[in-house]
Amino acid sequence: MLLVTSAFPHLRRFDENGVDVGADLVARCVRSWQSNGFRVLSVHNESDREQIGLGLPGVRYAFVDERIPGSARSMPSLAAVIAQAPSDEPIGIINADIFMVPFEGLAERMEAFARSRTIVMHRYDVPSIDRRDGKIFEIGVDLLAFTPSLIAPAIDGLVRRPFQLGVPWWDYALPLAASLYAPLALATDPILLHHAHQLNWNENEWHRFAALTEDYLLEQANNSSADPQIADALKRRLGQLHEDFAGDQDRYRRNYALDEIARHMLHRISGHRALNLFAEMSLRGDQSGQAAAWDSLSSGEMARLEAAERAKGAAESIAAEVVSAAAAQEPPQRSPVMLTPEVVDSAPLNRVLAAGLHDASTSIMTVGKAIERRFRRWRRR
Numbered sequence: 001m002l003l004v005t006s007a008f009p010h011l012r013r014f015d016e017n018g019v020d021v022g023a024d025l026v027a028r029c030v031r032s033w034q035s036n037g038f039r040v041l042s043v044h045n046e047s048d049r050e051q052i053g054l055g056l057p058g059v060r061y062a063f064v065d066e067r068i069p070g071s072a073r074s075m076p077s078l079a080a081v082i083a084q085a086p087s088d089e090p091i092g093i094i095n096a097d098i099f100m101v102p103f104e105g106l107a108e109r110m111e112a113f114a115r116s117r118t119i120v121m122h123r124y125d126v127p128s129i130d131r132r133d134g135k136i137f138e139i140g141v142d143l144l145a146f147t148p149s150l151i152a153p154a155i156d157g158l159v160r161r162p163f164q165l166g167v168p169w170w171d172y173a174l175p176l177a178a179s180l181y182a183p184l185a186l187a188t189d190p191i192l193l194h195h196a197h198q199l200n201w202n203e204n205e206w207h208r209f210a211a212l213t214e215d216y217l218l219e220q221a222n223n224s225s226a227d228p229q230i231a232d233a234l235k236r237r238l239g240q241l242h243e244d245f246a247g248d249q250d251r252y253r254r255n256y257a258l259d260e261i262a263r264h265m266l267h268r269i270s271g272h273r274a275l276n277l278f279a280e281m282s283l284r285g286d287q288s289g290q291a292a293a294w295d296s297l298s299s300g301e302m303a304r305l306e307a308a309e310r311a312k313g314a315a316e317s318i319a320a321e322v323v324s325a326a327a328a329q330e331p332p333q334r335s336p337v338m339l340t341p342e343v344v345d346s347a348p349l350n351r352v353l354a355a356g357l358h359d360a361s362t363s364i365m366t367v368g369k370a371i372e373r374r375f376r377r378w379r380r381r
Helices: 025-035 046-052 078-083 106-114 148-158 170-178 203-221 228-244 251-272 299-329 349-380
Strands: 002-005 039-045 060-064 091-094 098-100 118-121 123-126 135-137 143-146 184-186 192-195
Touching (some): 025 039, 025 098, 046 060, 091 106, 106 118, 106 143, 143 148, 143 170, 148 203, 170 203, 184 251, 203 228, 228 251, 251 299
Parallel strands (some): 002 039, 002 091, 039 060, 118 184
Antiparallel strands (some): 091 143
8 A cells, every 4th residue: 555745854843851863763654664565655846856865665656846835845746746646545644743653554444444434533633753642633644545536536636726735734634525425534543753843834824724725625614525424414514604703803813713623523423434554443333313423512613612502591571561561662663544643443433433523523623723824925926
């Protein structure tokens, strides 16, 4: 099976004693993949050819001449990286600083599963790849295995967007989009190790790609070939997100909410089909009679929904009080033919007749006085 990455030979990584161990870290990581039976393809921009030099042993290199936006990093887009791999064979996208624990037959087993589904794997952050005491990093995906032809619409959608390896959001955007076209499964084996380091992306970059992700996911959810259940759930989530933050001047709040929704859906959908690469198994028991994984709400969504319901209830209560007060102050409905304000539809007949005669005499007197005034003006002229 082929693993695709963008592996520069050298990184800066410091161990617990402050010693830079990045000089051979990438080489050790790549060798761990090869030892597990994977072939490796590293994709770079044409301008980086000299920096790559001879490269790493056993690695095939591809260089693309791609116009990169000024705000992007100096590395190929995710679409260009995937385009260098065969479309009808399982491949894996992996970050270059991920070390793989030895498992016999790992490449063959992962390839077999990835022929019919998309596999996500989380890393374990460790102080050194020589250590095994780490903590799982569940807010990102460090290996995504799939057959490109199975999720072709999701890959086509990447072409117009500058997602890149090592840049935030691609590992939410692509797996969620892929789940619309093929089953998404979480591989739970503790295989991937990562030498912990400070995050190398900035907040502006994070928020810029959050907006790109929202647009990309909405486009994918509206694709005619997408799974209707997951697509409907995703569209409802994004529509509610738009409604909750319509007119909100703080775009960052919306992006944080999108992050929570995307991470929740990714975990729920993939965990619904959790598997062990060496013995496929369900980790969540019998799901019959329960709501589909992608229909469950995150804690943030539930809080916003409850707040909206409270606000709606309060608004309805205030409106009811206003209507009640207005009704209490509204005068009785008068008959449309009556001028006398004391006479209403429910008045006795004799009072109605008396009021009618009074109204008629008042009208005759008013008309007579108007004629008399005009006659006097005529005589003066």
